[in-house]
Amino acid sequence: SVLFCDLVGFTAASDGADPEDVQAALSPYHARARVEIERFGGTVEKFIGDAVMAAFGAPVVHEDDPERAVRAGLRLLEAVEALNDQHGLDLAVRIGVATGEAVVSTGASAERGEGMLAGDVVNTAARLQSSAPVGSVVVGEATWRATRAVIDYRPLEPAVVKGKADPLPVWAAVGARSRVGEATASTATPLVGRIDEQEVLQRTFTRCVREASVQLVTIVAEPGVGKSRLVQEFSGWVDRREELIIWRQGRCLPYGDGITFWALGQLVKAQAGILDTDASKVVSQKLTHSVSTVVEDPSSVGWMVARLAPLVGLAGGESSREELFTAWRRFLEGIATGGPLVIVIEDLHWADEALLAFCDHLLQWVTGVPLMLVGTARPELFDKAPNWGAGHRNATTIGLAPLTDAETAQLVAAMLGTAVLPAATHALLLQRAGGNPLYAAEFIRMITDRGHLPATADPDQAAELGELFPESVQAIIAARLDTLSPESKGLLLDAAVIGQTFWSGAVATLAGRDETSVRTALHELSRRDYLRPARISTLAGQTEYIFGHALIAEVAYSQIPRAARATKHQAAAQWLAGVSGDDPGEQAAVIAHHYSQAHTLSVAAGSNAPGQATLEELADRAGHWHTLAAVHALALDPVAAERHYQSALDLTGSEDPQHPHLLTAIADVYRQAAGRYREAEATFERAEIEHLRHGNRAAACIATVRRSRAIMVRGRAADATRLLDHIIDELEQSPPGPELL
Missing domain, CATH: 3.30.70.1230 (Nucleotide cyclase, GGDEF domain)
Known part of the structure; x- marks a missing residue:
């Protein structure tokens, strides 16, 4: 083209x-x-x-x-x-x-x-x-x-x-209406079996369109059994249909407390064409334009934009959860009026309670539009949410069972092509795989990479190949990583530090190599199915990639020595902070995660690497970014904001002048959460004492004013009034300033 x-x-x-x-x-x-x-x-x-x-x-x-x-x-x-x-x-x-x-x-x-x-x-x-x-x-x-x-x-x-x-x-x-930012689907591994599961997805979609209703399908399975592969196949089926279908995809992250609505933010950014590197003004313009195209009532555009803003990294006013959920639902309903909307959220087992609650809200309240919600999860989801999907006639759970031996054999034959395994090796592969297609596929790739793929079923090779069988899918991935050159394996390990989604520039920074050569190497790793490129990068000027499977990232990360992990997490944090600009939004939580990991790992190692930040500097940086992440999370999820403030407090010594400010901030979170006024009162009082110890009378008075509000809500108006009178006396003895207001 x-x-x-x-x-x-x-x-x-x-x-x-x-x-x-x-x-x-x-x-x-x-x-x-x-x-x-x-x-x-x-x-x-x-x-x-x-x-x-x-x-x-x-x-x-x-x-x-x-x-x-x-x-x-x-x-x-x-x-x-x-x-x-x-x-x-x-x-x-x-x-x-x-x-x-x-x-x-x-x-x-x-x-x-x-x-x-x-x-x-x-x-x-x-x-x-x-x-x-x-x-x-x-x-x-x-x-x-x-x-x-x-x-x-x-x-x-x-x-x-x-x-x-x-x-x-x-x-x-x-306009572009489908799959912005989604990873390019790789179908190098053929799909075998799963006929019934495909039919469930297809029938559910047909029902969704016919009834103009919301439908939920949750695909549950152990790692490597084929959740993402089934979604890819469903995506291809959707693409082959004649009508316009809008496909939006997001992923829950396994790290970074407080990235509650990351997956939902990905969906909104995709719809509006927002990049993580866009300036705040550009983000605001794109979001407003996107909302105005899907909302029938022009007078509600501003109200909806204000409540969507925190999802895309912009500041938003205080809103109740009910208001936020209503605005987000109406936005998605508006999109679905233009054509059936399929929302895919991967790795729901890592989702916070608030995101699961929003999904439940969609199931209960979406009406009159075709909206299909597809989630993938490991069984741990039901440890977190035992009643997930229960009680909803429009909710279906697909439990993916392991493949049968016949289906695994079919998969192996498709991957081998004209090559043939010795009978003993073939039988042992079926036994060790236990119906896990990822194990079977990774084994075939491993012997291919090592040059052990036999052209004929030579019995003499059976013993040699039999020695290659690891005990688990994680072990076979580790063995396959060992087939890479040291340079390529090093890049893959660096990418695992950044996360399941990563960028060529970040990998180049961690590896200390030029980005052009890194892109070439990553392209080769993509060709060998370790990772796959995203259709569109969320960062301007960067090539974005996603690991071919979460287990590849997990195994690669586990092979990095602790001290080296600390150094690489610090480098990842610095790179992300550099590309995020002055308004990092939800990236603040990711940066905080990397600095926290760098600090924790350095403490565990007993020291920091030469030339790297000291333990105190790492703690300061982690605390700073946790604080920024808390401020961003306040508008969306007070529970997440509390976790970030608590992390910042844990990293900040009580002798640090910043410590009482953090106490005041977390006490405000307690005060805004129903039923926690006693905790708020006690924490505000701690903040007052620490501020006075540091000689900051004005800040102590502010904490006292907020404590009086917590006392007032608990019905102790006289006590609250006495506190305020005391503060007025204190401030009248102070020089004029904004504190008097």
Whole structure:
């Protein structure tokens, strides 16, 4: 797929202008165009004055290159608007995208004036761009057919273009509606069995659409049995349907207390096209625009935006849980009015109670729209929520059983292709796998990586292969990691420190290598099914990846020595803080997690690594980020805010002047939570005493005022009044200042 983007009217406007002024105007446009194109996996072929030509599918091929090209075009439209706001420019563009065959010269040199692509598709893309209305992305028929399931279009009048005998049918892209930020599905491992489970998902979706109702399906299984693989297969079935279906996917994180609604935030960001690196102003604009497109009553847009804001990292006012849940539900209902909405939340066993409560709220209150909620979880979910889904006629649980021996044999045969295992090895594999498809698949990959894959069923190899069988799926993953070169394995271990989702720049920082070579190595690891690239990165200019399975990340992380983990967690925290900017939002909790891990591991190791932050510095940084995370969590989940404040208190000594401020903050959380006024009163009093010990009379008075409120709520009005009178006397003896207010 080829993309052409051209500035409208720029050539005429720049006639007679100083060349340096022209270059100064074009530089931010060229830089932003390159970032957006490369973020979607495209390659900038060349800049021709004010025009940009980009290729998707050369030199690197992706299965969804047409979609990537159109999404890049839509992002370029937004980027130009942002440039106009930031630099006071008045730029406008039109974009054309064509898909077809081309001759690719991989050795072409831009310095020698050589183009990488040649063919009719290049000319067609240029002609489509010329015919496009200003401020639009116009595509040809091949692109439209390849992307109509995931991009909204409106038909245009056929375009009469030079070099074509007949007018070309063309469409203008309206918006991307499906699977933003989701990992590219890898189907390298075939799906066997699961016919009944697939039918349950398909029938539930059909019922959801037919009845315009909400439906919940929870897929429960032990690690490696195939939860994510079943979701991938369902995703493919959804994609093959003719009607427009909106697919949104989020994941619960296994770390970072207080990242309560991370998965929901991913869904909202995907719908609004928000990146984690977007400035607050841009995030606000995108969120407001997204809400205004799905809400029928314009007067409610501001109310809804204020309650969605904390999910995307913006400040929000105080709202009750009921208000938040209502606003979030109405937003999702608004999306579902445009077409059936499928929401996938992975790893529900790591979800906080508040997110599970919101899912239950959806089940009870969504009406009149087709909304299907799919969750994946390990059995531990029912330890946390024993009644999950119970009592709802619209809730279904799929318990994935291990594969039968026959199904495992079918999986092994599909992966082996023409190769054949010795009978004894085959039998032992079935026995050791115990129906776990991940074990079987990882074993085949391991012997392939080691060069032990036999061409024939040689009995003499049975003994040799038999020695390779680990006892568990974790052990087989560890054995497979050992087949990697030290450099590749090191990158995988570094990625595991960052988390199940990670970025090439972060891995390069932890590894101390240049990002270009790291991307090449990660691409090779993706080819070997250790990880998979995300369709779109949540960080501008970064390639995003997801581990192929959570167990791969867990096993890789477990192999890092404790002292090295501490150093790498610190580096991960610094990198995330650097890319998060002045308003980290929910990333504050992730950064706090990394600094806390760095501190805990350094304490356990007995010291910090040479050249790294001291234990005191790590504690200070972890406490700082826990405090920021608590402030962010307050609007969404007071319980999470309390955990963050408590973590900050645990890291801050009582002699630290910051300690009483943290006591005041956590006491405020107690005061706002029903039934905890006694705790609030006692904690405010502790804060007063510590403030006075540090000589901060004004801060002590503030804590006393808040203590009086907790006392008042408990019905002791006279005691509260006496406290306030005492404070007034104290402040009257102090110099004038804002505290008197």
